[in-house]
Amino acid sequence: MAATIVGVSIGAPATPGVGIVLLATILQGAGVPASGLALVIGADRLLDMARTTLNVTGDLVACIVVDRWLGASVDAPNTGTVATEA
Numbered sequence: 001m002a003a004t005i006v007g008v009s010i011g012a013p014a015t016p017g018v019g020i021v022l023l024a025t026i027l028q029g030a031g032v033p034a035s036g037l038a039l040v041i042g043a044d045r046l047l048d049m050a051r052t053t054l055n056v057t058g059d060l061v062a063c064i065v066v067d068r069w070l071g072a073s074v075d076a077p078n079t080g081t082v083a084t085e086a
Helices: 002-011 018-029 034-074
Strands: none
Touching: 002 018, 018 034
8 A cells, every 4th residue: 555655646747636636546446435535625725735836846856866966968958969079
C-alpha cells in the first residue's frame, strides 16, 4: 500500500483538483468505499492548493538540481549546429 501511495504521489500532475481523484483511486484499491470521500471534499480545496504549491515547488527544485548537476554541458542553447573542438 505504501509503495502504491508513493508511486501515485510521484506521478501526480501539478494540477488543482487531481488529489481527490487520486484519493478515490487509492481508497478503492484498498477496499475502502469511496462514498466517504464526500466528507473530505469540503476541506480538500484548501489542502489541494497546498499540495499543488508543494508539487510545483518540488518540480522546480528538481529542475535546478539537474541543471546544476549537468553543469555547462547543457548551458548552450540548441542552435542546430554541432560544436566541434579544435
